[in-house]
Amino acid sequence: MKVLVPVKRVVDYNVKVRVKADQSGVETANVKMSMNPFDEIAVEEAIRMKEAGKADEIVAVSIGAAQAQETLRTALAMGADRAILIETDELVEPLAVAKLLKAVMDEENPGIVLLGKQAIDDDSNQTAQMLGALTGWPQATFVSNIELGDGSLEATREVDSGLETIKVNMPAVVSVDLRLNEPRYASLPNIMKAKKKPLDTKSAADYGVDVTPRLKTIKVAEPEARSGGVIVGSVAELVDKLKNEAKVL
Amino acid sequence: MDFALTEEHKMIRESARAFVEAELMPYEDEVEKTGEVRPELLEQIKQKSIENGFYAANMPAELGGGGLDALSVTILEQELSRTSMALQYAVARPSGILMACNEEQRERYLLPAIRGEKVDCLAMTEPDAGSDVRSMKATAVKDGDHWVINGTKHFISHADVSDFVILFVATGEEDTPRGKKKLITAFLVDMGTPGFEVAPGYESVSHRGYHNCILNFDNCRVHETQILGEVHKGFAVANEWLAGTRLQVAAMCLGRCERAIEVASEWAATRKQFGQPIGKNQGVSFKLADMLTEFKCAELMTYYASWKLDQGTMTDSDAAMAKLKATEALAMISDEAIQILGGMGLMNELPLERIWRDHRVERIWDGTSEIQRHIISRAMLRPLEQ
Numbered sequence: 001m002k003v004l005v006p007v008k009r010v011v012d013y014n015v016k017v018r019v020k021a022d023q024s025g026v027e028t029a030n031v032k033m034s035m036n037p038f039d040e041i042a043v044e045e046a047i048r049m050k051e052a053g054k055a056d057e058i059v060a061v062s063i064g065a066a067q068a069q070e071t072l073r074t075a076l077a078m079g080a081d082r083a084i085l086i087e088t089d090e091l092v093e094p095l096a097v098a099k100l101l102k103a104v105m106d107e108e109n110p111g112i113v114l115l116g117k118q119a120i121d122d123d124s125n126q127t128a129q130m131l132g133a134l135t136g137w138p139q140a141t142f143v144s145n146i147e148l149g150d151g152s153l154e155a156t157r158e159v160d161s162g163l164e165t166i167k168v169n170m171p172a173v174v175s176v177d178l179r180l181n182e183p184r185y186a187s188l189p190n191i192m193k194a195k196k197k198p199l200d201t202k203s204a205a206d207y208g209v210d211v212t213p214r215l216k217t218i219k220v221a222e223p224e225a226r227s228g229g230v231i232v233g234s235v236a237e238l239v240d241k242l243k244n245e246a247k248v249l
Numbered sequence: 250m251d252f253a254l255t256e257e258h259k260m261i262r263e264s265a266r267a268f269v270e271a272e273l274m275p276y277e278d279e280v281e282k283t284g285e286v287r288p289e290l291l292e293q294i295k296q297k298s299i300e301n302g303f304y305a306a307n308m309p310a311e312l313g314g315g316g317l318d319a320l321s322v323t324i325l326e327q328e329l330s331r332t333s334m335a336l337q338y339a340v341a342r343p344s345g346i347l348m349a350c351n352e353e354q355r356e357r358y359l360l361p362a363i364r365g366e367k368v369d370c371l372a373m374t375e376p377d378a379g380s381d382v383r384s385m386k387a388t389a390v391k392d393g394d395h396w397v398i399n400g401t402k403h404f405i406s407h408a409d410v411s412d413f414v415i416l417f418v419a420t421g422e423e424d425t426p427r428g429k430k431k432l433i434t435a436f437l438v439d440m441g442t443p444g445f446e447v448a449p450g451y452e453s454v455s456h457r458g459y460h461n462c463i464l465n466f467d468n469c470r471v472h473e474t475q476i477l478g479e480v481h482k483g484f485a486v487a488n489e490w491l492a493g494t495r496l497q498v499a500a501m502c503l504g505r506c507e508r509a510i511e512v513a514s515e516w517a518a519t520r521k522q523f524g525q526p527i528g529k530n531q532g533v534s535f536k537l538a539d540m541l542t543e544f545k546c547a548e549l550m551t552y553y554a555s556w557k558l559d560q561g562t563m564t565d566s567d568a569a570m571a572k573l574k575a576t577e578a579l580a581m582i583s584d585e586a587i588q589i590l591g592g593m594g595l596m597n598e599l600p601l602e603r604i605w606r607d608h609r610v611e612r613i614w615d616g617t618s619e620i621q622r623h624i625i626s627r628a629m630l631r632p633l634e635q
Contacts, residue, residue: 034263073256077264185267188302188315188325191260 001111002057003046005080006101007039009064009071010121023219025091026121035071037183038116040078042176044183045146046114047079054148055111057081061104063092069199077186077194085201088211096204096211098130103207105135110171112153117142117175128175138168141175254324261321265303265328272297273332273339280335280458281603291410294339295365303329305363307342312355313363319493319558323500323551330504333603335458338407342497344369346415346435346490349478358413358437370411372402372464373487380620383431387418387466394473396420398436398444398466404614408447408462413439416464417483433483437475444469455610457603491615492568496558498615499551499568499575505604506544506575506582512601513537513586516593533589540582547575569616569624576611576618583608 011017012032020027035043049055060075062068063086072083086100105113118125132139140146140155144163147154157164158177186194204211232238243249254262272294280286298304307322308314317325322342329337343362347369350359361367378385387400398418408414414437421432438445450461478486517528517537527533554571557563583605587594594601612618 070256070259074260074263077260185264185271185301186260187300188261188264188306188317190302191257191264192310192316194260195257 001049001055002059002108003049003055004059004061004101004105004108004110004113005039005042005046005075006061006063006097006113006115006127007043007071007075008036008116008119008121009033009062009068010036010119013037013120019220019222023221025217025220033067033070035074036116036119036121038118038120038176038178040116040183041178041180042114042116043075043078043080044181045176047184048181049112049148050079059084059108059110061086061101063088063097063100063204065089069201072199073194074186076197076199077191078184079190080197082198083200085199086204086207087201088204090204090211091213092204092211093213093215094124094126095130095214096209097127098134099209100204100207100211101127101131102134103209112171113137113173115173115175117177128173132173135173137171137173139173139175140166140168142177143174144177144179146174146180254320258321258324261317262324262328264301265325266331268298268301268303269328269332269337273329273336276336277333277600277603278597280333281597284457286335286339286458291339294336295341298340299365303340304365305341305343307345308363309348312360319496319563320552320555323496323555326497326500327503327507327548330501331508333458334456334501334607337501338459341365341368344371344415344490345493346371346477346486349435349486350437353474354437354477361412367412368407368410369413369415370405370408371415372405372408373417374404375401376403380617382417383433385417385419385431385433387416389418389420389434389436389471391420391473392470395470396436396473396476398438398469398471400466402464402466403450403461405447405450405462405464407459408440408464409449409460411440413437414464415477417487418466420481420483423481432481433487434480435477435483435486436471437477438469438471442469442471453610455607492563492565493558494615495568495572495621496551496554498611499547499554499571502575502579502608502611503544503548503551505608506540506547506579509579509583509586509601509604510537510540510544512599513540513589516590520590527589536585536589540585543578543581547571547578550574564628566625566628569621572616573618573621573625576608579604579608579611 010033011028012034015031018027043060046055046058050058058080060072060080060083062072066087069085072085076083084104113131115128128139128141140157142158143155144158145156152167152169153172154165154167155174157166232241276290295304302315306315306317306325310316329340347359347362358367362369373382375385375387387402389396389398400418416436416438417433419431420434422429423432440447444467446465448463448465450463453461514537517533518526520527551571554563554567557567586601587605590601593599596602
């Protein structure tokens with residue numbers, strides 16, 4: 001079985017994100033970029049499937065600027081077999097991402113698509129669901145455990161009320177959640193091997209997909225800073241403030 | 250001119266950083282408080298670093314090492330040194346001097362060291378032979394096909410957890426234009442060889458949990474097949490290694506500089522006094538600027554020397570300048586970082602007091618700052634001498 005793992009290059013989770021002075025977006029110049037942490041979990045899961053003998057090839061795909069190559073190399077160093085970069089300088093929206101991924105799937109015929117439930121930059125959480133709809137494949141989202149069966153898989157989903165286990169037929173689109181696994185760090189020998197693994201560069205046009213944004217960003221602003229709280233001296237004072245100041249009682 | 254690191258260099262950095270944060274840093278407090286790395290912990294770190302290919306990463310790939318270029322070794326060392334010496338040491342990098350092993354010695358020493366089955370240490374320094382290493386008093390005298398070793402070595406790092414020592418002793422004298430000089434030979438001596446005792450060393454202000462030892466040799470007989478390299482040519486095998494070790498020390502300082510700067514910057518940006526973050530005061534912000542500038546200078550020099558080592562053009566002076574700059578930068582940075590934090594900088598809640606204590610040895614071992622200056626200035630003046 002072939003596993004397709006889309007990965008996104010995002011601002012590193014340790015970076016304190018800042019809004020650009022012209023409010024057109026967030027600052028990415030001279031900012032550390034990394035693989036979206038949820039996608040890292042997807043790559044790890046794919047590798048574990050391969051190590052367990054349930055998958056035979058892992059293909060990582062990224063859509064973005066030329067530098068997204070670095071993200072793909074990281075996936076290769078972790079254990080993916082080959083990579084495809086769909087290079088574009090556009091800010092690609094989830095629907096266009098899903099369309100591009102569908103086009104890749106048509107060529108690659110994977111048995112499963114494993115992807116992060118959302119990217120930590122725009123937090124859209126749409127790609128997996130759109131991809132499921134476009135391909136007509138079953139989808140399992142926010143997955144914290146996967147049991148691969150014969151022609152189907154059981155996925156444990158983290159939902160508001162707790163854990164839900166569903167069975168979906170394969171091939172399927174699976175979006176992964178934080179607790180699925182703990183991604184490995186690339187070992188030194190694998191980093192050295194990654195250099196020799198194939199990485200194809202394509203363009204959106206190669207797949208006949210129009211990636212022109214459908215949304216217009218008016219402005220990006222930081223959330224208002226919270227003003228500090230007050231420590232009240234007694235319950236009576238608290239009730240008084242809730243009644244007369246906050247007017248919530 | 251291209252200052253860009255390759256994708257591999259960046260990945261080595263990221264992977265090593267993640268490894269250090271997950272596998273080494275959680276034990277920093279324990280090691281500082283107990284002054285020991287528990288044997289089980291040492292073994293755990295060793296196994297994890299073997300799994301991830303960090304163990305013996307400095308050695309050639311065809312021998313089972315990491316096969317890294319010199320710049321990658323420097324970057325790896327920089328990342329490992331973000332934690333304490335005792336923990337960083339557990340991810341062993343066998344001495345490059347072992348590359349001088351002959352075929353038979355490779356099987357018994359070099360390859361087991363790369364596989365993590367044996368640990369090496371190196372003994373050169375004596376109580377009366379520090380910078381003036383050729384004045385060493387420990388000797389080996391030939392007796393048939395054996396050599397008889399006598400003398401004492403001290404400040405021998407991690408000999409307590411080693412399986413064998415690369416030992417340098419005097420085996421004769423030669424006449425030179427500057428008087429008589431001792432001839433030095435390197436031996437591989439197994440721990441437990443009769444007449445060889447490893448005694449605890451001194452309590453040091455630097456590097457808790459990473460012990461120095463005293464080695465006593467009393468009519469210790471070793472077979473001539475234990476000679477590393479050739480008789481009287483000990484320094485021939487040591488010289489290339491010495492420059493490499495200086496780069497290693499320089500790289501170690503870089504990681505500690507970075508960690509100190511991170512702590513100090515975070516503090517300056519968040520600690521409020523007189524109604525504003527202290528970093529708003531030039532007295533603090535200019536310190537930070539100078540610290541980062543010193544660090545970048547040291548980093549560039551160390552990378553440059555490493556790059557030259559890869560090109561085969563590194564001189565003793567290049568390594569000496571990198572070591573001098575990086576060790577002195579760490580001295581300045583660890584001291585100023587504590588000044589920015591004030592009292593809190595001296596408390597063991599934060600890594601600064603350790604970095605500050607540990608930095609002191611860097612300007613001393615593997616050639617003091619003065620010896621480095623001597624190497625640098627000698628290279629400048631010798632060509633001009635009449």
